[in-house]
Amino acid sequence: MDLSYSDEQKQIKEGVERFVREQYAFETRRKIAATDRGWLPENWAKFAELGWLGMSFSEADGGFGGGMVETAILMEAFGTGLVLEPYLPTVVMGGGLLAAGGSAAQKEALLAPMIGGEKQFAVAYAEKQSRYNLADVAVTAKKSGNGYALSGHKGVVYNAASADTIFVTARTSGGQRDEKGVTVFAVDAKAKGITRRDYPTQDALRASEVTFDNVSAGADAVVGQVDNGLALLEGVLDRAIVALCAEAVGCMDALNKQTLEYIKTRKQFGVPIGKFQVLQHRMVDCFTNAQEARSMTLMATLKIDDPDATVRKKAASGAKVQIGKSGKFVGQSAVQMHGGMGVTDELAVSHYFKRLTMIDTLFGSQQHHLTRYGNLSMAA
Structure with a gap:
């Protein structure tokens, strides 16, 4: 099996390594980490300009047709510089949910502007009692008119403070630990009923405790299928x-x-x-x-x-x-x-x-x- 990079992948590797070398000296990184936001908007704009935000998505979704190999090239270089920009929660996780389960309308409204550097995401899935069990979901999504009302608490939500949209798992049916009955919703991060407690993590990233109090989510906020989000x-x-x-x-x-x-x-x-x-x-x-x-x-x-x-x-x-x-x-x-x-x-x-x-x-x-x-x- 030939494991060598293609010419395009070599260019990506050289470009991201140059960025880390020139823009992410250790002292520069310490200054970025000390800011309120914890990352630089100008760096994020450069990510978009260089195509890194859309690199791993299909051309049909507005990306450049890459995949996991290209993502790994970027992430490895980010690791060498301890890059703080929220690529993982926004592109890999939030963008990944849209690419795998989003409707055409959701991709147009959310994925396209994310690739352009105009939107960021957070994914709220962890709860204090769940440990690493993704099916253990106590946050509820009860039918309310034509949509749902979300209530409950999510912990350690990376990039919630900067996110435009929060993807949240909520229980729409079944018992608290049932695998069936979990649904993924795309919720406006500034929606009424959402409160946050923001904090820096030990490794200088930003996370939040997020509480949902009867947060309204329309039927069009469902990503994928109702009850089959796990x-x-x-x-x-x-x-x-x-x-x-x-x-x-x-x-x-x-x-x-x-x-x-x-x-x-x-x-x-x-x-x-x-x-x-x-x-x-x-x-x-x-x-x-x-x-x-x-x-x-x-x-x-x-x-x-x-x-x-x-x-x-x-x-x-x-x-x-x-x-x-x-x-x-x-x-x-x-x-x-x-x-x-x-x-x-x-x-x-x-x-x-x-x-x-x-x-x-x-x-x-x-x-x-x-x-x-x-x-x-x-x-x-």
Whole structure:
């Protein structure tokens, strides 16, 4: 199998790496993170100008006909620079929901302006009691006239403060943990009845606790089918997992590079500490873990569009388990080899470590996905 990039993919890779190199120096990133918004509108406009926001969508949806490989190229480079712009919640998750289940009218009203850089999204699916069970939905959507009234609370909603539209899962029928009865709605982020508590996360992103109090949503706000939104959400989050894994690979590569440079220059007992065999062995282990993570991410990238949902789910979960394992090893090793300064805010290493730690828990921990993988294997 030829795994080399096409000429177009090479151009994308070169372009995004140049952007990160020129626009996302560590000190620049710290200044961006300190702003109220937490990302720069001019960077988002550049994403749109360069076609990155529409790159992975079909031409029929107004995109440029790319796919998961192109998304992974972008996300890996974003990982090397710890890019803060909300590409994952807006493009991969929100845009993914519209591409997979949106009506023609929804795509015209929401997806097209998102590709143009004019709209951003958030996806509200997590609840305080649900852990990683996507079917555990207590937010309700009760029939109200020709539409629905949404009530309940969603937690850790990334990019809700900047979003124009929030995609929210709500229960339209069945019990709280039933797989059938979950529906996805596209709700105006400024709709009456929505309240937010915004906060920065440990890795300098922005998230919110969002409460819905009889928020009105018309029948045309339903994305996909009523009562059958769980499969739609699962498919989109599996793609988000692969994108996240690609970002983690970029983080690990950057950490390994910075750590290697440090042990070559930091001296102890009159010699660079990189001369010590134990640290040489540790760097080899870090490199091996990063390559294992890269291989699993590549495998998942190639299998994520498999028509067999079980193949897709196993690929995503397998990659997430390896990313969690490798990210923990590489991150902790980098901090340890840098000594006490490895956890200071002034050093980039601590920020990569925080991001890898958060990636390990986002969309499901190692244990969750190991269990999921095992259950899928036994059911096959």
